[in-house]
Amino acid sequence: MEQLILIGCSITPRPPPPPPPPPKKKFAGGNGGRGGDVILECSNSVWDFSGLQHHTKAGRGGHGLSKNQIGTRGSDKIAQVPVGTVIHRVQGEQPSVTANKLTRALDPWDIPDVEEHSAASSNQFGNTAMKDLGGCLSHQPTVPKDYNDGNGIGSQPEKEMYLHACSKPGLSATNHDANNHRHQVEIDETDQSEDEDKEFWEDEDDFDMDNEEEEVETESEEQDQVQYSVAEMTKPGQRLIVARGGEGGLGNAFIFKEMRLPKENRHEEISRLRTGHPGNEALLILELKSIADVGLVGLPNAGKSTLLSALSRARPEIADYAFTTLRPNIGSLTYEDYFSVKVADIPGLIKGAHENRGLGHAFLRHIERTKVLAYVLDLAATLNGRKGVPPWEQLHDLAMELEHYQEGLTKRPSLIVANKIDEEGADKMYEELKRRVQGVPIFPICAILEEGVPDLRVALRNLMDDTLDPQGIDLSKIIVD
Numbered sequence: 001m002e003q004l005i006l007i008g009c010s011i012t013p014r015p016p017p018p019p020p021p022p023p024k025k026k027f028a029g030g031n032g033g034r035g036g037d038v039i040l041e042c043s044n045s046v047w048d049f050s051g052l053q054h055h056t057k058a059g060r061g062g063h064g065l066s067k068n069q070i071g072t073r074g075s076d077k078i079a080q081v082p083v084g085t086v087i088h089r090v091q092g093e094q095p096s097v098t099a100n101k102l103t104r105a106l107d108p109w110d111i112p113d114v115e116e117h118s119a120a121s122s123n124q125f126g127n128t129a130m131k132d133l134g135g136c137l138s139h140q141p142t143v144p145k146d147y148n149d150g151n152g153i154g155s156q157p158e159k160e161m162y163l164h165a166c167s168k169p170g171l172s173a174t175n176h177d178a179n180n181h182r183h184q185v186e187i188d189e190t191d192q193s194e195d196e197d198k199e200f201w202e203d204e205d206d207f208d209m210d211n212e213e214e215e216v217e218t219e220s221e222e223q224d225q226v227q228y229s230v231a232e233m234t235k236p237g238q239r240l241i242v243a244r245g246g247e248g249g250l251g252n253a254f255i256f257k258e259m260r261l262p263k264e265n266r267h268e269e270i271s272r273l274r275t276g277h278p279g280n281e282a283l284l285i286l287e288l289k290s291i292a293d294v295g296l297v298g299l300p301n302a303g304k305s306t307l308l309s310a311l312s313r314a315r316p317e318i319a320d321y322a323f324t325t326l327r328p329n330i331g332s333l334t335y336e337d338y339f340s341v342k343v344a345d346i347p348g349l350i351k352g353a354h355e356n357r358g359l360g361h362a363f364l365r366h367i368e369r370t371k372v373l374a375y376v377l378d379l380a381a382t383l384n385g386r387k388g389v390p391p392w393e394q395l396h397d398l399a400m401e402l403e404h405y406q407e408g409l410t411k412r413p414s415l416i417v418a419n420k421i422d423e424e425g426a427d428k429m430y431e432e433l434k435r436r437v438q439g440v441p442i443f444p445i446c447a448i449l450e451e452g453v454p455d456l457r458v459a460l461r462n463l464m465d466d467t468l469d470p471q472g473i474d475l476s477k478i479i480v481d
């Protein structure tokens, strides 16, 4: 019997290979860059705060880029302030780099003998100028709010200013991920971090220093909070970071590779990490601790102290021997419109002062802190058998000393006071002086009799007003033998 063996086979088609797994998500967004810092730099090429913006911002950090590239660091904002700037903090972090300690050591300039020409008018000025400071004096760390005895130095309104400093961080590379690799990170589509960030900074941009209402509301609060003299800018080149840039937001590359995020609130957490930290903000009051507006410079015995007492009510010691003035005296003269000018009698300069001869640096460094220089020359120094120096040479020596000490110091607005015109033969010296010195106004006066002083007062006022494009001393225009 035959057997039939049927071998049946069914051909089952092979299942198609499983589709390849979707490509693994690549997280390559780099971190946002750090915001720049707001830095104050002490400079002797600026004399006041007129070049400063009340609201100063450093550059924003760059956004993070694809391929895990970190955003660029925001540019620093460097604001130049004059030597002698004292910083009072209303709000914000402590300035973080202080190259110089506060000048706590007693030096003659810390306790000037200030004599007001008109006490009432000076009080008026003091109140206006010191309103926001709570009447502080710059070298005192804590001053009672109501301190104002009308004798405060540096009380001209332009010597204080509010500075609001801030900077922004960069965002993480969220958008690069979203735009270039949208498929990779689903959360990008709902991410609002940049918009939120924008709003945040737009609000901040609305900050208006001139908003008087706000100021009134916060004034008393601020006065309570102000920390006086947190730093002092005393040396050219000294830098102080007053507002640090914020850290940039974290990019996806970092967040997803390096961090384990909790499942709950994951989206919020990611969005928070990406946003970065806002930079510091600081609200500061800058005060220029100038010793005076006008510095009287002259050789010993030229008559500076006498002139100061003729100009103001200051009563400095006067004697016919050199270096009577060992400490500077400061007098204040006030004009009819209550404009007030502080004048400092700067101790006798001699040749070699820049090498610390005579009274040397002790006072030279403070000439830096006057806006206008009045060179007091003794017309009678060589008259009647005196063995002094002729006035044009006095001027030349003075200017050389100042330039040796600090280049450019003689470029300050200046005038010449030709003193002792009452002495016999002084008028001829005056004529000769005019012939030998060009480019700077010369005022013949007799300080002892107060002759010529009213004209001098007007001239000093004009120099302070800065309206006449005033000139300094040009050494090349002084003819000496």
Ligand SMILES: Nc1nc2c(ncn2[C@@H]2O[C@H](COP(=O)(O)OP(=O)(O)OP(=O)(O)O)[C@@H](O)[C@H]2O)c(=O)[nH]1
Binding pocket: 298, 299, 300, 301, 302, 303, 304, 305, 306, 307, 317, 318, 319, 320, 321, 322, 323, 324, 325, 326, 346, 347, 348, 349, 419, 420, 421, 422, 423, 445, 446, 447, 448, 449
């Ligand atoms: N004849 C005359 N003498 C004056 C005049 N002004 C000042 N003197 C005299 O000059 C001398 C010096 O005057 P001071 O005012 O002390 O001179 P100074 O420049 O302050 O001197 P130091 O303190 O040494 O820097 C004193 O004897 C004054 O009386 C003036 O206009 N005419």
